[in-house]
Amino acid sequence: MINPLVIVRDIHFASSVIAAGVVFFDLFVASPVLWKGLRFAKAEFHFRKAAGKILWISLVLSMASAVAWLCLLSMRIAGKTFGDVITDGTIWTVLSQTQFGFAWEMRLLFGVLLGACLLLLRKTSTGSATTWLMTAASLLAAAYLGALAFAGHGQEGAALAHIHLAADFLHLNAAGLWLGALVPLALLLASLRRFPEDGWMSAAAAAAGRFSTLGILAVGILLVSGTINAAFLLGGMHNLIDTAYGRLLLLKVALFAAMVGLAGINRQYLLARLSKSAGTDQGARTAQQLIRSALAEIALGFAIVLVVGVLGIMAPANDMAGHVH
């Protein structure tokens, strides 16, 4: 039987990454590309309506799964039933007297503030106020997603724990910037294609180009932060084979390799072709291929999230190798 905590963690990671990704995408890609007045009015309306729904569903799901995570964790720590941890105050003790609880309090606060910011955005029409609110929403989304590091093994590393925490914080946000933003990217491309107004292929190429640049930045952050995290957790390359944790990690690496490969194809071939053939039938076909490729990347990305849900309840390889005799 699958551990319910694994399921809740998977739901939480996926929804948190998507929520942050939609906010990041709006600030860095959608708004700059769609800025040119009402040129893509129908596509923008469709995109914003659908992206807004995805954002709110993800945020609510993320916060609900955070509460479920807290309940399941309290039950596991105390070895009690759900009813018992509620009535005897264990859940409150976990929330108020542990580092996990402190991280959860902060994250729930960031989540509520993010929700408030998004509500204000819906009621704001002036350009400068919108920009400020979008920036604030992005910072809150980054804090909400990144603070997950404080509830995990980002604490590990004794004197170097701060470096590990910072690496974890950046790592999570890089995942949001890439994997999370892939969802609205596919949606924006599909919206532009569905309502083909003049210049839609150029807009699609501009959006994919901006996203691709962000993707390179995200991979760069993942490169540095992931290397730091691996140094803290792996305890030697041989543990990739010798421990169950390491083997699962290898599966994750394989999925990541496929994701990087697809991203490379998108940037090297599809994006270049779309830019050159904008306005032609070939351009339309290329846009469709880009959407499919983005969907495939999303599928691979969330397969990685599934693996993460399991990895999180296992002891890292350095613990397994050092203490299981």
Place this chain on the structure above:
Amino acid sequence: MRSPTLVTTALFTFMAISAANAHAFLDHAEPRVGNSTPTAPKEVVLFFTQNLEPAFSSMEVSDANGARVDQGKPRISATTMRVGLKQLPPGTYRVRWQVLSVDTHTTEGNFTFRVGP
């Protein structure tokens, strides 16, 4: 992304997208695990590999008959947990511990030490 080296290195970066949690294991103890000490110790100190959560970490010391010989609630600071002891006569004593690491994983264990020649 064009460089194979960059891609290869990048493969290892996504390995820790989130928190894979660690456990707090007993690193060492005073008195030493399984050892004899000629003089009765005044306290038992346990050193763990991770920081502990005081609210969910505990330790008990008992004699060969199962009677508690510790002085109650242990004091916890970062990776260290210590508890005072009553005056111990020669004999074998068992330390039982259960801790929650800041990464939210519970571990437990026990060991004995001996007082006397």
